[in-house]
Amino acid sequence: MTVKHHLTDDLLMAYSVGDLPEAVNLIVATHISLCDECRAALEAYEALGGAVLDTCDSVALSETSLTSVLDMIHTQDNAIVVNDRSAPAKDSVLPTPLADYVDGGLENVKWRSVGMGVKQAVLNTSSEASARLLYIPAGTAIPDHGHKGMELTLVLQGAFQDEDGYFGRGDIEIASEDVHHTPVADISEDCICLAVTDAPLKFKGLVPRIAQPFLGI
Amino acid sequence: NGTQSQIAEWVDELVRVRDQRDEAAFIRVFQHFGPRVKAFLMRTGMDAALAEECAQEVLVTVWNKAHLYDASRASPSTWIFTIARNKKIDVLRKQKRPEPEDLPWGPEAEPDQADVLGLQQESEQLGRALRDLPEKQRELIEKAYFGDLSHSEIAEQTGLPLGTIKSRIRLALDRLRHSLK
Ligand SMILES: [Zn+2]
Ligand SMILES: [Zn+2]
Numbered sequence: 001m002t003v004k005h006h007l008t009d010d011l012l013m014a015y016s017v018g019d020l021p022e023a024v025n026l027i028v029a030t031h032i033s034l035c036d037e038c039r040a041a042l043e044a045y046e047a048l049g050g051a052v053l054d055t056c057d058s059v060a061l062s063e064t065s066l067t068s069v070l071d072m073i074h075t076q077d078n079a080i081v082v083n084d085r086s087a088p089a090k091d092s093v094l095p096t097p098l099a100d101y102v103d104g105g106l107e108n109v110k111w112r113s114v115g116m117g118v119k120q121a122v123l124n125t126s127s128e129a130s131a132r133l134l135y136i137p138a139g140t141a142i143p144d145h146g147h148k149g150m151e152l153t154l155v156l157q158g159a160f161q162d163e164d165g166y167f168g169r170g171d172i173e174i175a176s177e178d179v180h181h182t183p184v185a186d187i188s189e190d191c192i193c194l195a196v197t198d199a200p201l202k203f204k205g206l207v208p209r210i211a212q213p214f215l216g217i
Numbered sequence: 218n219g220t221q222s223q224i225a226e227w228v229d230e231l232v233r234v235r236d237q238r239d240e241a242a243f244i245r246v247f248q249h250f251g252p253r254v255k256a257f258l259m260r261t262g263m264d265a266a267l268a269e270e271c272a273q274e275v276l277v278t279v280w281n282k283a284h285l286y287d288a289s290r291a292s293p294s295t296w297i298f299t300i301a302r303n304k305k306i307d308v309l310r311k312q313k314r315p316e317p318e319d320l321p322w323g324p325e326a327e328p329d330q331a332d333v334l335g336l337q338q339e340s341e342q343l344g345r346a347l348r349d350l351p352e353k354q355r356e357l358i359e360k361a362y363f364g365d366l367s368h369s370e371i372a373e374q375t376g377l378p379l380g381t382i383k384s385r386i387r388l389a390l391d392r393l394r395h396s397l398k
Pocket of ligand 1: 031035037038039
């Protein structure tokens with residue numbers, strides 16, 4: 001699998017620092033699960049975090065802190081599972097961070113129809129940004145729309161095409177305010193995406209305007 | 218060369234904690250990193266008492282998760298930074314943090330010694346580059362990591378050698394994936 005559309009350095013750095021809303025963390029973690037290129041870039045930013053930790057001052061811990069910490073590791077030590085390296089059963093479409101949000105796998109997603117065969121499932125995250133899974137039948141177009149804020153779309157199955165290019169599994173499209181696009185699902189397979197937005201999208205044209213409340217974004 | 222051997226030293230201590238559950242090594246890790254983690258958490262906006270409590274929990278996590286430490290992908294400071302950062306998100310944002318899927322671990326998960334050494338050298342180079350930055354630029358980066366500022370393209374602006382470390386990690390990931398086939 002070759003991922004062609006990646007996260008920006010901005011997003012990777014903010015993720016490494018821990019500055020992003022939960023929904024954005026989710027899509028970043030899901031992309032990284034599918035992309036070694038961005039995983040390596042993230043770990044480089046974490047290396048910078050380590051260097052910052054090294055250079056920052058130190059503040060003495062309280063005198064009892066070592067005793068407390070040793071107490072903690074002693075009282076719980078027997079309970080630790082030392083080998084949790086065996087991977088849990090995996091969903092072939094949803095990487096682990098995403099599977100955690102839908103109780104396991106694709107078959108547990110609670111889809112709601114939003115018209116034209118398109119279905120969505122809003123995921124439960126903090127309210128600063130919203131995350132939802134989209135199911136777009138092969139060959140179907142999402143109405144032409146612009147964005148009030150940032151929209152991130154990560155392909156999990158199938159592919160879609162829009163004015164910005166062709167997006168297959170693992171590819172992420174980062175659409176900002178100035179982007180106007182009409183994503184069309186590839187004809188070969190139904191398309192499943194994770195979409196994250198930090199502000200309501202603005203649809204233009206009558207049908208899309210009706211569609212917006214259903215999309216609930 | 219002092220700092221480079223220091224990184225290697227902390228790798229040894231962490232590996233002792235990981236493989237032998239060596240408590241004396243853990244105490245040395247605690248005494249070195251505990252005060253730094255506390256300072257870091259205070260800079261992210263915690264008061265001294267909360268930072269103290271969280272720093273203790275971070276070090277307990279170091280003990281509990283030592284079996285996940287991989288010296289070919291992170292220096293000890295880097296690994297402990299990620300634990301402290303997650304603690305910060307947990308406490309200040311009251312959110313769980315979605316983490317990338319763990320790479321599948323095969324029977325040959327033992328990292329290549331060349332990867333381990335290469336990463337140590339590049340971590341040392343990065344640390345030196347950070348210390349050598351003009352005061353203002355270093356403050357900018359520190360602010361980003363303490364959460365005071367989310368600044369784009371800091372790395373490019375300051376010319377830090379992030380690219381080398383990224384290629385190094387990429388190489389280690391490729392090798393890991395390859396060993397699974
Ligand atoms: Zn990527
Ligand atoms: Zn859009």
